[in-house]
Amino acid sequence: MIEATELTKQYGGTTAVDRLSFTVRPGVVTGFLGPNGAGKTTTLRMALGLNRPSGGTVTVDGQPFGDRPRGLRHVGALLDAHDVHGGRTARAHLTSLAVSNGLARRRVAEVLAEVGIADAAGRRIGGFSLGMKQRLGIAAALLGDPPVLLFDEPLNGLDPEGVRWVRGLFRRLADEGRTVLVSSHLMGEMEQTAEDLIVIGRGRLIAAESLRDFAARSTQGRVRVRTPDAAALSVLLADEGATVRAEPDGSYSVTGLSADRVGDLAHAHGVRLHELSPHSASLEEAFMELTAESVEYAAGGTR
Numbered sequence: 001m002i003e004a005t006e007l008t009k010q011y012g013g014t015t016a017v018d019r020l021s022f023t024v025r026p027g028v029v030t031g032f033l034g035p036n037g038a039g040k041t042t043t044l045r046m047a048l049g050l051n052r053p054s055g056g057t058v059t060v061d062g063q064p065f066g067d068r069p070r071g072l073r074h075v076g077a078l079l080d081a082h083d084v085h086g087g088r089t090a091r092a093h094l095t096s097l098a099v100s101n102g103l104a105r106r107r108v109a110e111v112l113a114e115v116g117i118a119d120a121a122g123r124r125i126g127g128f129s130l131g132m133k134q135r136l137g138i139a140a141a142l143l144g145d146p147p148v149l150l151f152d153e154p155l156n157g158l159d160p161e162g163v164r165w166v167r168g169l170f171r172r173l174a175d176e177g178r179t180v181l182v183s184s185h186l187m188g189e190m191e192q193t194a195e196d197l198i199v200i201g202r203g204r205l206i207a208a209e210s211l212r213d214f215a216a217r218s219t220q221g222r223v224r225v226r227t228p229d230a231a232a233l234s235v236l237l238a239d240e241g242a243t244v245r246a247e248p249d250g251s252y253s254v255t256g257l258s259a260d261r262v263g264d265l266a267h268a269h270g271v272r273l274h275e276l277s278p279h280s281a282s283l284e285e286a287f288m289e290l291t292a293e294s295v296e297y298a299a300g301g302t303r
């Protein structure tokens with residue numbers, strides 16, 4: 001289990017992480033979400049003891065991981081897939097990690113096979129694609145068979161097959177009872193990957209809950225309507241406090257009333273409907289809405 005309490009990191013005048021408190025439980029994949037610059041990497045680095053908090057604490061299984069009592073046997077992490085010596089082969093890279101952590105050398109072949117790059121074991125990492133480097137980084141994280149795993153933007157550079165594979169791997173690791181924390185700046189990526197979510201913006205906690213609760217809480221419904229009696233329906237719906245917007249395709253988008261209510265009103269007033277369908281806001285829309293205030297570098301905007 002990973003636990004942050006009032007975790008804070010300042011760089012000069014910038015507060016990268018701002019009194020962040022959350023718990024990551026074992027047995028599920030937890031998505032760590034936030035726009036670029038939200039403080040995800042800084043938080044993961046503090047969890048790994050690579051950065052020292054300015055305030056608060058972050059512990060792994062009750063202790064700061066900085067002391068590294070069990071190293072890769074305790075926590076496996078992929079922070080930056082590029083952060084490897086390009087002149088080495090994949091096998092040499094993993095072997096040196098295994099040796100320095102006191103792990104059996106046979107683990108090297110096992111994890112290379114597990115991530116699907118066994119064929120490239122003897123090739124220099126410098127010639128690897130980003131997707132292959134991600135797989136190598138995941139192999140390094142798995143080397144010590146750790147109960148806790150942290151991945152920073154692991155889906156970057158993976159092709160659709162790679163993304164599907166990684167999702168399956170994360171789910172299996174969680175099913176084995178491990179703690180799996182995966183960061184991303186894309187809600188769509190997490191929607192099919194994570195069960196729990198921690199959402200941050202500008203270093204602050206925005207949400208920490210199950211994906212299901214997040215979706216239910218932040219879903220703003222709208223109703224799509226097509227009607228030959230648009231003027232009459234618009235007046236009716238406006239009287240009920242709903243907002244009606246004409247869409248380019250000739251349909252109308254209604255917010256503020258349920259589809260049932262729109263249908264009942266239309267029926268009661270003899271308004272013909274050719275289509276009536278409820279639409280949930282996508283999680284991506286909900287995420288954008290919740291984090292809009294906290295986007296550090298909005299296009300064309302000022303801070």
Ligand SMILES: Nc1ncnc2c1ncn2[C@@H]1O[C@H](COP(=O)(O)OP(=O)(O)OP(=O)(O)O)[C@@H](O)[C@H]1O
Nearest residue numbers: 011014016034035036037038039040041042043185
């Ligand atoms: N070493 C550093 N020195 C100064 N500022 C830093 C340093 N590392 C991070 N920051 C700042 O802290 C904030 C959070 O950065 P961080 O990389 O943790 O965000 P992130 O959520 O991981 O973003 P991304 O999705 O872009 O990787 C940013 O404003 C960043 O510029």
